[in-house]
Amino acid sequence: MDKLRALVVDDEPSVCEAVKAILELEGLDVTTTISSVDAVEMVRKDSYDLIVSDLKMPVMDGLQFYDKVREIESDSIFIIITAFGTIPSAVDAVKKGVYDYIPKPFTPDEVRLPLRRALEKKRLEQENIALRTQIETRYSFQNIIGNSPEIREVFRIMRHAASSESSVMVTGESGTGKELVARAIHSNSVRARKKFVTVNCGAIPEGLIESELFGHVKGAFTGAVADKRGLVEEADKGTLFLDEIGELAPQLQVKLLRILQEGEFTRIGDTQPRRVNVRVIAATNRDLKKSIAEKQFREDLYYRLNVIPIELPPLRKRTEDIPLLVNHFIDKHKVKVTEKNINGITKDAMQALMNYHFPGNVRELENSVEYAIAFTAGPTIQKEDLPKYLSEERKLGEEGRTIPLMPLRDAKHQFERSIIMAALIESGGNISEAARLLHIHRQNLQQKVRLLGIDLESIAAAK
Ligand SMILES: Nc1ncnc2c1ncn2[C@@H]1O[C@H](COP(=O)(O)OP(=O)(O)OP(=O)(O)O)[C@@H](O)[C@H]1O
Ligand SMILES: [Mg+2]
Known part of the structure; x- marks a missing residue:
């Protein structure tokens, strides 16, 4: 690991030297200056893990210096050195976010102990950040957890899917996370700000699903008292998630195919076709190949949907x-x-x-x-x-x-x-x-x- 870098600022050169000696013994790389104005420039140019500053200095005192530093960066640990008479203002400084104060005159331990505490805190913070990002990048995609070779392969394909516009077919047994995967792809895609519309093809009654999906115009059938937009239009510019696609009735499969091929559909009872721009993600726990063989599922639709196949392995x-x-x-x-x-x-x-x-x-x-x-x-x-x-x-x-x-x-x-x-x-x-x-x-x-x-x-x- 690189040495930690410290900056010591005190208008008395002897104090600078004393602090420098103690910090160097702790393994830090130390720079000193007797001017707080120069110190601001140094902080601007270089980054320091630790800044130790006197409180009472000409031109710019320790607190003004602290404020300047925080305008530039927020990561360094800032410690104030203070003469006995000014300890109350040092306490205020700590309230403002200064890490600690060292009374003057000081023994080496009085510098070393707060320093060690501060560095330990910094190390923990860094470890935490590292651990968090590690967990986020290695063990999950959004909130999909896993680190087995099988799931990492799923994450890999998901990343491709997220940066593409192609249709995705998610397969896997019940409870393997198909919907989770579909949502994660959507929210990592360019369509993330638009809608993610779920249609459960198995749950909507057969007589209703066509109008639910494609909408209808007034008078198209008994009960159609007004024009109605379908879920497909709802998902325009976003993602349409067709859950349990294997349950979709054959005549609706044709209509879906038309959306995928031409970006067009027609509301029930309408004469004008409408255009939509949807990205389709489908999911199923059925063996669609078998449904194709049994003529329950259209082969051409299958190939349109199966551009990016994602197979979720059982737990x-x-x-x-x-x-x-x-x-x-x-x-x-x-x-x-x-x-x-x-x-x-x-x-x-x-x-x-x-x-x-x-x-x-x-x-x-x-x-x-x-x-x-x-x-x-x-x-x-x-x-x-x-x-x-x-x-x-x-x-x-x-x-x-x-x-x-x-x-x-x-x-x-x-x-x-x-x-x-x-x-x-x-x-x-x-x-x-x-x-x-x-x-x-x-x-x-x-x-x-x-x-x-x-x-x-x-x-x-x-x-
Ligand atoms: N890898 C995972 N990490 C965290 N949670 C998960 C994971 N996989 C699934 N889950 C959780 O398990 C539950 C089921 O997931 P989901 O609804 O996506 O499954 P599904 O494959 O769509 O199931 P079904 O076929 O029954 O609809 C959800 O609560 C989801 O949050
Ligand atoms: Mg599901």
């Missing part, structure tokens, strides 16, 4: 994201019960969550955490606080097949990954300890961790 295929998600959901939901002072989750409870197969994916995980927060006595969530079915043995064959059918090689991979994750969680991310638990060599484990793309930092997040 059971990225169990290493569970600790990050659990901590995220604890932070999100603990505010409802501040009196419990919830501070985390035990290893046992985390392990139980990691072992469960989460058919409802992230939504189910979030619900489980919320449940535990409601039922725990606090402050730490115990395994017993989780919904009971999470810890029940998964009995094969009893409720049909609980393990999805997949190539044996993938299954082995998945199993290996989850058992290694379990050991790493138990060891708090310590490889040697985890290797011991698994009865394998440390090097062997290290290699597997690398091959399986397991991220140790995200594991260390579990308490």
Whole structure:
């Protein structure tokens, strides 16, 4: 790390020298000046981590100097040196935002201690900023949490999608975050300031959806008492999110295709086509290829929508994201019960969550955490606080097949990954300890961790 830089300002050269000597012993790179006017220029040209200034100086006193410095920058730690008689004004200075004051005459410790405190504070602040940006950039996209190779690949495609105008097709099981992804793409795109309009193609009754989507003119059908804009027009210049696109009736698929191909549609009962400029993001948890084969879904529409495909992996295929998600959901939901002072989750409870197969994916995980927060006595969530079915043995064959059918090689991979994750969680991310638990060599484990793309930092997040 570079040396921290300090500027010492005092009209008495001997004081400058004394402070300089102490600061240099603390490892700082020190510049001095006897003129506060010169000092302002120096602050303008260079940046200093620490500024130590006398309070009483000719031309510009320490407080005026402080004000000037703050007009230029706000990051440096500012400490005032003050003679005994002026301590009350030094106290005022601290109220104004000066970090601390040193009485004059001073012993080396009287300079060193506030300095160390100040530098520690600065270091913590910097670490915090670094940590925050690290968490924001590495473990999330907007508020989508995860750091598994699978989810990082999703983030990568999302960034492309956000900087493009092409249609996006988000696929994935229920609760994997399809809507979250669609919103994040919109709010990172050039259309962010315009509307994000959601149409749930499965939830609107068949007889209504056409008029909901495309609007109608007065008298188009019984009950059409006035002209009405549809959701497509609502989304003009913004993003139209077509959720459960697989449920859209075939005659509406044609109309949607026309919007995608020509940017045109017609309100029900109208003769004039209208133009719209919408970016379409569609989502489905159905296998559209199958719907195409069954002639339920138009192939030409599929290809128009599937320009940027985003496949959200089920949670059971990225169990290493569970600790990050659990901590995220604890932070999100603990505010409802501040009196419990919830501070985390035990290893046992985390392990139980990691072992469960989460058919409802992230939504189910979030619900489980919320449940535990409601039922725990606090402050730490115990395994017993989780919904009971999470810890029940998964009995094969009893409720049909609980393990999805997949190539044996993938299954082995998945199993290996989850058992290694379990050991790493138990060891708090310590490889040697985890290797011991698994009865394998440390090097062997290290290699597997690398091959399986397991991220140790995200594991260390579990308490
Ligand atoms: N990676 C994630 N990080 C944080 N929260 C997530 C993540 N994925 C999903 N969630 C949360 O899980 C819940 C379900 O997400 P969402 O509604 O986007 O899923 P979906 O795929 O659209 O589900 P469905 O198919 O049932 O409509 C939401 O509360 C969402 O905030
Ligand atoms: Mg959804």
